[in-house]
Amino acid sequence: MTSLDTATSLGTVRIPLADGGTEEVALREPRAWAEHPRPFRTRVAFAAAHVVADPRGENVPGAPAVVDWESTLGFRRHLFRHGFGVAEAMDTAQRNMGLDWPAVQELVSRSAVQARDHGARIAAGAGTDHVGPLATVAEVRGAYAEQVAFVEDTGAQVILMASRQLAAVAVSPDDYLGVYADLLRQVREPVVLHWLGEAFDPQLRGYWGSTDTAAATATFLDLVRAHADKVDGVKVSLLSAEHEVGLRAALPEGVRLYTGDDFHYPELIRGDGEHHSDALLGAFAAVTPAASAALAALDEGDLATYDAEMAPTLPLSRHVFEAPTWHYKTGIAFLSWLSGHQPGFTMVGGMQSSRSVVHLGRLFALANEARLLPDPQLAARRLELWLAGAGVAS
Template sequence: MTAKTSTGLVLPKADGGTVQHVMHEPVDYPRHPAPFTSRTVLAAAHVVADARAEYTPGEAPPVDWEATIAFRQHLFSYGIGIAEGMDTSERGPGGLTWPQAQELIRLGVAAALDAGAAVVAGAGTDQLTAPRPELPQIVDAYTEQLEFVQAQGSAAVIRASHALVSAARSEDDYLSVYRDVLAKTDKPAIVHWLGTGFDPTLHGYWGHTDPLAAMDVVVRMAQENADRIDGIKFSLLDEELEKEFRRRLPTGVKVFTGDDYGYTDLLLGDGEHHSHGLLGVLDPIAPIASAGFTALDAGDEQGFVTTMNRSIPMAVKMFEAPADRYKVGTVFIAWLSGHQDHFRMVSGREGMRSLQHLADLFVLTDELGLFPDPDLAVLRMRTLLATAGIE
């Protein structure tokens, strides 16, 4: 626990009252610019909006590319790689268009390669506009994005497809599409299994609503394409299901945990199987995660557990239901930490969390010593409270 400073402010409480919060000193988490050796560690990072640019809702939102890449360089300085163009980047309706995602991937991959950081990038079907495309159209859309990602020098993450869940009629349709897409990879890819906790519109993905039945399909897909798959990103927020999934996958196919609630135990493993990290929560907790993985690389498992577990309460708050709104928290913490000069999201959805949620997240983040400049964090938090009528 870090010492407290004289800086503080009054925060709202859930019961309608207020509480005086005194800020903690920032922790000087050591930089670690080299990738980690014990686990692959990738952050699904947010994108910084250009808040000053003219913007018409329904059109491509303006992006501050310089600040966006600067934030990735912050991640790289702690040894955290990048999973570029994933859900945290707000791709899709109301957010980044496919042409903007291309620019993000081009710039982000180049920055990662220049820094010697680990990098992958999302390939999906979000350029499709037809309400019910045919399966060959879906394969073509995936292929277009896959080829673009690979042309930048990155391996791909095959993202879950809203077009596919609307078009598929059976598990065989999923197996066919993934087989055709993976056949076009020139680097082993990561396949993203995104659960309804993050995206309810993906209900029935893999041809089943029962996760165990869906798991059978994913395992079969992995077995049939094992030489073209680096791993599966498992985003079902179920620790026991993830452990079962790890046991069933072919040797050599990794699991990248998407469990932003219970990542410590999953990353540590059970001595026989462990998960790697591809997590949105690594966006705000990069410094403390870096300290944890540094300990794990040195064989200090207890140090890893102790360090990572300190961040769990903050992560649980950020990803509380509905979990997909965690993106608000990533932008909020980046603003308070001085990585960007405004609290605006690319999609304009910064109001999708309550003021109380943000106040709680502020306290939990401060308790980790993650605000480099507590005075700046207080000034910005006071400004936000004032706009809500709390002086």
């Protein structure tokens, strides 16, 4: 289906452009990426993984999620083979965006068992999304406690996710401090605190009691400093490298900063010689083998190779997470399908429609340029079939 070209024996494929034209992309030779089944020594690295929808399920907007468990768990084994822990049931997995609580429970339970079997690290989100609208801060606290208890019982580390319900009912920073302080006093093991910015979820605007980032950060730091023994790290997704650098320098000793900045992660993980960020990134589900090669080089102190391996991943990640950022998970699922990790391109809640054909065509080109397509010809065939179904001639 791809046309042969003298520039490459693999062929070419045409991707659609917004002006009605097309661009011819020469398929690049796949790279034999080395596996890295053990965790990295110098950085803790979690990949936030997506869920694969069952293509025969009624995964339409508003319907309960029907998950392809074989493909979903297979993708997590792919991450384990490259040295990553899994951040489970986060926004990458469509938490609050189609993945309902019964599916979350099954996902975390299955993933925790698999992580133990592979000697891999797993952390999972605990929030308040299993109940409807809540009227009081006390009700939010109770909802959080239920999910925390469930995650702890599976053996996964707790990630305290930002709560839409708390953002809706809190009237001051003290409301946030009260809820989180109670939870941190109750948890069995240190947790990851997750600050997700409104770029990822507009309903979280004003989290920590202020729309002013400096004021919100002061409240956040007050919480972390008061409960540092119960905080393994903080995961911040505000897409501001400058803010992250300042925040990580202000954290108590021993509290990690897990970068959630999908636009600047290479420099933040590399560090400035005094501080560095660890990682909890949706981007690592898209650029897994390249990020693994970079982190393995960093373990050896080889900064030149680290930079060289990370560099091609950044244009791809920035495209996946371009505005509106909360639709990034569509690109993650599309790349998974192109790469042969799942049988079809469908998502729970029908979210496969959340990105345009032009956006996803460019995604293919960037993944091809970074040599992240394990079988470029398979990926090209799938792209062409999908474009034809969308009514775009390649």
